[in-house]
Amino acid sequence: MIKVQLSHLQSVLNAELIGMDTEIAAVSTDTRTIDNNTLFIALIGERFDGHDFCQNAIENGAKALLVSKPLAVDIPQLVVADTHQALGQLGAWLKAKMTAEHGLKTLALTGSCGKTTVKEMAAAILATKGQVLATAGNFNNDIGVPLTLLRLTATDDYAVIELGANHLGEIAYTTALVKPDVALINNLAAAHLEGFGSLDGVAKAKGEIFEGLAAQGQAVINLDSNQLATWQPLLAQHTVSHFSTTQQNADYFAADIKVNAQGLACFTMQTPMGAIDISLTLAGTHNVSNALAAAALTMALGATLAEVKQGLEHVVNVKGRLxxxxxxxxxxxxxxxxxxxxxxxxxxxxxxxxxxxxxxxxxxxxxxxxxxxxxxxxxxxxxxxxxxxxxxxxxxxxxxxxxxxxxxxxxxxxxxxxxxxxxxxxxxxxxxxxxxxxxxxxxxxxxxxxxxxxxxxxxx
The missing domain is CATH 3.90.190.20 (Mur ligase, C-terminal domain)
Incomplete structure (x- = not known):
């Protein structure tokens, strides 16, 4: 995050400032991750109330609080009606600021499977071009996404943001915060059915990423996925790139797929910029499709074939994911x-x-x-x-x-x-x-x- 005066955030949030103005350089919703320049945000959930932990936050060095009710404490407070909404507003504000002032380019991706792998692949490719901020761990929901955006600094050239959901409307909300330049639905499968009710519900939820895409934004689609018809009406105003491991007419296609004794795939990637041989470091032929998705995302932002190859061939295994x-x-x-x-x-x-x-x-x-x-x-x-x-x-x-x-x-x-x-x-x-x-x-x-x-x- 950048250094910012509390009074400026007061203006962003239309909040009440209680106490002296001060400078903060980080935000946290967890009292265990606080340093001396942190604004602690007291979120309220079904089973917890962050206001109950404000004293712990202060003892751990919090410099200010973001609360929905004034507290009897000795450090400055920003008081808002809804701290969850305020967290989103802060994330959207910083992302918009970095885009306007420093030319930040942003990718957003969702899907039932492979989101994290594609995120890591795309980040590795873009890291050959500049500094990248990517979603850490499972920070892909309506709390994790704004917290990720609040990690942005003036030195970041690219942001790669993973969007997850377990209910309708969540991706619509996070996409509105992120405002990506390029957006991807990696695939569709039976996941989180309790929250969505059916595969059609999952398709509708994932499609929200395109509903929030700006008119000039670019979309990336997997031709091998089902439910494509659900998303087509959302794409009429956008430039669309396709990838596939089965349809040779796709913009990004994998030919001559082979798997070695270690389960690692190599293939020829065909793209609008030409073809290149790729040897993956991650196991499984399903990662060929993930690699195509990452290439389509990053080449939409100007990545070259050489940069795609370098990034994909140096991706590191993520713990717990094959x-x-x-x-x-x-x-x-x-x-x-x-x-x-x-x-x-x-x-x-x-x-x-x-x-x-x-x-x-x-x-x-x-x-x-x-x-x-x-x-x-x-x-x-x-x-x-x-x-x-x-x-x-x-x-x-x-x-x-x-x-x-x-x-x-x-x-x-x-x-x-x-x-x-x-x-x-x-x-x-x-x-x-x-x-x-x-x-x-x-x-x-x-x-x-x-x-x-x-x-x-x-x-x-």
Missing amino acids: AITMLPSGLRLIDDTYNASVASVKAAIDVLHSLSGKRYFILGDMAELGEESGSLHREVGEYARDKQFDGVMTFGRASAVVSELNNGLHFSDKTALIDELKQQLHQQFSQSNTPQVTVLAKGARSSRMEDVIIALQEDK
Whole structure:
């Protein structure tokens, strides 16, 4: 964030200033991330009230407060009607200021799967051209997006903003804050169905990113995705680029896709600026599509073929997202535990299937699937059955059908699952001095399947 006087923010927010004017250089909604120049924003949620933590914020060094009611404290306060709305206003203000004064260019992207990977790929490409601010972690909702925008500084040339949602209207709100130059819907799949009701609801929610795109803004569309007809009316006024791994007439197309023994893809990327060979550092053929999306986004802002190649070939694995590590024992782990949808589970299964040796598929429940949960878990189980893995173990409730379809083992106790997995792995390694064994762990955030990865890493 830039340094700014509290009185200026008072004007931006039409707030009441109580106390002396002062300078702040950061904002926070978390008392654990405060330094001496921080404005603490007291958000109110269903189960918490940030006003209850203002004293903690002060003790941790907060310089001022943003509140919805005056408090009896000794530091300056900005008082507004709604602190959540004020947070959004501040994010939009700083983003607009950096755009107007420093020429900031902004990408925004959403989709059911691959958002974070495309974000990392696009950021890596743009980093070859200038300084990039990208969404950190899961800061992609109506709180995380404005907090991300408030990290902007005058030295940032590009912003790459990920937009997520679990209800209608959320992406419309965050897109209005971001006002991107280029926007992408990466794909559409059965995810967060509890919040959207159906795949049509998901399509409508994702389409909000185009509703908020300025008239001169550019849109990027995946021709391999369903529900394209839903978004076409939103694109009439925009320049549109397409990408595809199946349709050669797309603006961005992948030809000659090959996968090596490590599960990494190489291909020829065809673009409006010519063709170039790409060797990805991330596992899975699904990342070919993600790479095309990142290329389309960044080339809309002037990235060259050489910059696209350099960026894509130096992307680093993100923890919990198909991150492959080899342990000293020779055991290969695939950590895809950050979250799970049907499409992402199938993609992970494909990666595991592409590898040689013994293969174990460990799955926790997929969440937020509503009434479709049973049928979608069955779909995943049938997909895995065709791959004939050496071991399938599941944890939770809904995932039991996956084990049943694969002659696997189901557990309601994660510790018991880990103990059984360790025993089977020890048996594999006792039978061979140089076994090839891979374990894939996958599940919804609520399943916390990273516990499996951690246990195997700690197992001697």
